[in-house]
Amino acid sequence: MTATLTDLLQLARSLHDDLDLTQVSKWKAAKPGRKAVGHMPIYVPRELIHAAGMLPVGVVGGGDRLEIIRGDAYFQSYICRIPRSTIELALSGRLDVLDGMLFPSICDVIRNLSGMWRMLFPDRYVHYVDVPQNFDPAVGGQFWRRELETMRDDFARLSGHPVDDEDLRASIAVYNDNRAALRDLYRERSRRPWVFPLSEVYLLLRAGNVLPPEEHTQMLRAYLRQAPLDSSRREQDQSRVVLVGMFCEQPPHGLVVTLERAGCSAVDDDLLLGLRWLTRDVAVDGDPLSNLVDAYLTASASTASRYSPDGDRARWLLDSVKRNSAEGVVFCAPSFCDPALLDQPMLVAALDRAGIPHTEFKYAEDTGQFAVIREQAGTFSDSIRLWSTP
Amino acid sequence: MSDIQKEPSMLLQKRLLADHFDALARAPEEGKKVVYTFVPGNLNELVRSFDLLPVLPEINALQSGMRKLSGGYIAEAEKHGHSEDVCTYVKCDIGMLRKGNIGPTGKRLPKPDLLLLSYTGCFTFMKWFELLREEYDCPVAMLHVPYQADGRIDPHQRDYVVQQLRSEVIPKLEQVSGKKFDEERLRSMLRLSAKAEDDLVWVLESARNVPSPIDAYFGGVYYIGPIFSAFRGTPEGIEYYATLRREIEERVAKREGPITPDGQLENERYRLVVEGPPNWTSFREFWHMFYEEDAVVVASTYTKVGGLYDTGFRHDPDHPLETLADYCLGCYTNLGLPARVALLERYIRDYKADGLLINSVKSCNSFSVGQLLMLRELEQRTGVPGAFIESDLVDPRYFSAANIKNRIESYLQMLDQKRQSKVAS
Numbered sequence: 163m164t165a166t167l168t169d170l171l172q173l174a175r176s177l178h179d180d181l182d183l184t185q186v187s188k189w190k191a192a193k194p195g196r197k198a199v200g201h202m203p204i205y206v207p208r209e210l211i212h213a214a215g216m217l218p219v220g221v222v223g224g225g226d227r228l229e230i231i232r233g234d235a236y237f238q239s240y241i242c243r244i245p246r247s248t249i250e251l252a253l254s255g256r257l258d259v260l261d262g263m264l265f266p267s268i269c270d271v272i273r274n275l276s277g278m279w280r281m282l283f284p285d286r287y288v289h290y291v292d293v294p295q296n297f298d299p300a301v302g303g304q305f306w307r308r309e310l311e312t313m314r315d316d317f318a319r320l321s322g323h324p325v326d327d328e329d330l331r332a333s334i335a336v337y338n339d340n341r342a343a344l345r346d347l348y349r350e351r352s353r354r355p356w357v358f359p360l361s362e363v364y365l366l367l368r369a370g371n372v373l374p375p376e377e378h379t380q381m382l383r384a385y386l387r388q389a390p391l392d393s394s395r396r397e398q399d400q401s402r403v404v405l406v407g408m409f410c411e412q413p414p415h416g417l418v419v420t421l422e423r424a425g426c427s428a429v430d431d432d433l434l435l436g437l438r439w440l441t442r443d444v445a446v447d448g449d450p451l452s453n454l455v456d457a458y459l460t461a462s463a464s465t466a467s468r469y470s471p472d473g474d475r476a477r478w479l480l481d482s483v484k485r486n487s488a489e490g491v492v493f494c495a496p497s498f499c500d501p502a503l504l505d506q507p508m509l510v511a512a513l514d515r516a517g518i519p520h521t522e523f524k525y526a527e528d529t530g531q532f533a534v535i536r537e538q539a540g541t542f543s544d545s546i547r548l549w550s551t552p
Numbered sequence: 553m554s555d556i557q558k559e560p561s562m563l564l565q566k567r568l569l570a571d572h573f574d575a576l577a578r579a580p581e582e583g584k585k586v587v588y589t590f591v592p593g594n595l596n597e598l599v600r601s602f603d604l605l606p607v608l609p610e611i612n613a614l615q616s617g618m619r620k621l622s623g624g625y626i627a628e629a630e631k632h633g634h635s636e637d638v639c640t641y642v643k644c645d646i647g648m649l650r651k652g653n654i655g656p657t658g659k660r661l662p663k664p665d666l667l668l669l670s671y672t673g674c675f676t677f678m679k680w681f682e683l684l685r686e687e688y689d690c691p692v693a694m695l696h697v698p699y700q701a702d703g704r705i706d707p708h709q710r711d712y713v714v715q716q717l718r719s720e721v722i723p724k725l726e727q728v729s730g731k732k733f734d735e736e737r738l739r740s741m742l743r744l745s746a747k748a749e750d751d752l753v754w755v756l757e758s759a760r761n762v763p764s765p766i767d768a769y770f771g772g773v774y775y776i777g778p779i780f781s782a783f784r785g786t787p788e789g790i791e792y793y794a795t796l797r798r799e800i801e802e803r804v805a806k807r808e809g810p811i812t813p814d815g816q817l818e819n820e821r822y823r824l825v826v827e828g829p830p831n832w833t834s835f836r837e838f839w840h841m842f843y844e845e846d847a848v849v850v851a852s853t854y855t856k857v858g859g860l861y862d863t864g865f866r867h868d869p870d871h872p873l874e875t876l877a878d879y880c881l882g883c884y885t886n887l888g889l890p891a892r893v894a895l896l897e898r899y900i901r902d903y904k905a906d907g908l909l910i911n912s913v914k915s916c917n918s919f920s921v922g923q924l925l926m927l928r929e930l931e932q933r934t935g936v937p938g939a940f941i942e943s944d945l946v947d948p949r950y951f952s953a954a955n956i957k958n959r960i961e962s963y964l965q966m967l968d969q970k971r972q973s974k975v976a977s
Contacts, residue, residue, distance in 0.1 A: 235924065236924050237921070240637070240920075267675075269675045270917040270921060271917050273918075274917070275922070276888070277889025277890060278922045278925050281889060281925060289701075290888070295696035296712075298720075300715070302712075304708075305711075309708075469671075469682075475686070498637045500638055504635075504638050504683065506635065507633045507634055507683065508686055524635075524637075
């Protein structure tokens with residue numbers, strides 16, 4: 163392994179572990195007047211924040227390294243973990259570096275969290291990002307364009323930097339580069355998962371939450387170049403699996419490592435899906451807002467929180483299994499995650515019809531005991547290798 | 553417990569519902585078409601204007617809860633892989649379907665000819681109908697209603713809903729019914745809606761009287777039954793609310809308290825505002841806990857989930873699609889938390905409440921997330937003490953009668969002490 167690869171992974175790990183968002187503070191301190199806007203999962207049009215000269219910052223809760231002191235007092239026991247740790251981060255001052263916060267329409271929890279934010283932090287910019295569930299350009303498209311216009315104007319006011327079409331085109335190009343690098347990473351990982359193990363890929367994805375997109379793209383490209391040079395990475399006798407359900411509350415890194423140790427090689431996943439929400443480049447020429455609208459309507463990722471008008475909930479999963487030559491699917495959803503858990507029976511039924519093996523378990527971002535998961539995932543992986551392979 | 557005292561409006565409602573479920577049971581043989589849809593943001597007038605019959609799965613689920621059937625239905629759904637973590641209305645409905653789809657009156661419910669997915673105030677609705685779509689071979693009309701995060705309706709939100717009504721909902725209703733959209737017929741139904749809404753608001757606001765002639769939560773769920781379900785915009789709805797209003801007018805004139813299953817409440821000691829849905833599996837037992845303490849609920853938010861009328865909204869026949877859009881956008885759980893807090897604050901003040909009780913239900917994140925903060929905020933703003941209990945909609949495993957009773961009694965004792973210390977000072 164080269165020192166550079168080690169450095170890269172160490173940086174990614176330190177960004178993952180940094181609950182105080184020091185990277186964001188440093189970025190802001192580098193130039194007076196800089197501002198940063200946080201956003202919850204899954205999708206927000208980060209291009210608009212970037213075009214206003216601000217840093218988009220993905221906020222995904224506190225993971226397994228944050229002691230919840232005040233956050234639990236705001237939520238009943240049957241609510242998932244991510245809102246309570248996010249509130250904890252905010253009440254402990256760790257999110258003070260953010261000048262605004264966006265809450266996308268993903269579920270009722272994140273939706274209501276937006277209202278809690280307004281009540282707890284009345285002086286901060288808060289916006290609920292209401293993405294359309296109607297994908298007709300003249301209907302949902304028109305609505306989404308108006309939402310984008312509102313955000314563009316809000317961000318211009320917040321940053322003191324008007325957002326013109328050229329700014330936006332430039333930001334779209336920056337994010338196209340980032341999306342292309344992520345697509346390359348996922349493609350290469352699917353080809354050779356032993357070269358790009360999930361435990362590393364996940365850290366690199368997390369870096370995209372806090373790094374400027376230009377730097378994140380460089381990091382991804384460097385990793386794509388350097389990981390294959392490490393001769394110690396050899397093909398292993400592991401099962402190729404697709405991971406489903408982790409698009410919002412994130413698993414602890416230890417869980418990801420556990421899956422690998424249990425013999426599961428992830429060849430596709432929905433971790434931090436917002437970074438890869440748009441599955442193709444956004445057109446750069448022409449009206450940039452129209453291009454963002456078109457990309458949202460026609461090239462969004464399929465996931466539980468997005469309505470599927472065609473009536474085929476599981477097609478994207480079956481496609482992923484086929485495209486990535488996966489041998490099975492691991493459903494790992496956060497406890498109390500309505501979208502993922504309500505989706506699961508439909509996906510399971512489709513896998514059963516297609517004869518694709520699957521297993522299911524739940525986690526929380528602060529899950530600390532992995533023995534049961536390791537046993538279950540290991541048994542699943544073994545069963546695939548022993549019984550499913552011709 | 554004694555036999556329930558039934559007023560004419562209750563008997564009328566019972567007959568209306570029985571007739572409706574009979575009509576549903578006969579629908580396949582009579583060639584009538586059926587639309588499944590949800591209570592919040594329901595488009596009853598529009599559906600009825602095509603001579604289609606509505607089925608509301610939440611109503612079936614709550615009826616199953618009240619009839620002690622929901623536990624078995626939920627177990628059935630969980631047996632088929634539905635998580636224990638998710639909404640029990642959904643699981644109750646899926647379980648009921650798997651066990652033959654027998655409705656509240658013991659008759660089989662017809663299959664839907666259309667799933668009208670009104671995505672109002674609750675994300676789970678979308679998943680619910682995606683799940684039902686897997687079971688039925690019928691079209692789905694999706695109506696995405698944006699969220700009032702800022703507590704107001706922006707023109708582009710209204711336009712979005714209206715455009716969906718024009719391009720998605722109405723064409724599918726035309727397709728299923730084989731009839732052309734008749735705007736005049738819709739207008740005439742909306743006129744009836746507004747009249748019934750006037751009477752409903754009068755009834756709900758009668759709780760400003762001391763003593764209150766109604767219980768606006770436990771009794772309230774009966775009062776909203778017809779207008780939140782199949783009877784908004786119908787002559788039967790008008791008749792029900794006129795009858796109800798006359799009854800309450802009489803009670804106000806006689807300074808009588810509300811009728812409860814245990815008889816009339818005669819000595820109002822506590823006036824409460826309640827946030828959150830009721831528990832349905834132990835509904836009567838839950839109500840009894842209030843009755844035996846002489847506690848009356850004078851305002852509730854649950855009675856606003858299918859339409860928020862007491863802030864002035866009425867269906868407007870002059871702008872038929874726009875008014876349907878405003879109705880959908882304005883349902884209680886579609887409001888941002890600050891707007892919900894403002895409404896509750898108004899209720900506490902306007903209805904001279906002694907306390908605020910939140911019944912937080914496990915199944916409903918749309919209601920529940922943020923309620924602890926709402927409680928604190930409202931205590932601060934009004935000085936009225938709050939209490940928090942937890943239960944569920946239709947999962948009997950989550951109703952702990954002893955705990956809830958204990959908490960309610962302790963809370964009311966605390967209100968007493970507060971009163972006494974006020975008098976003493």
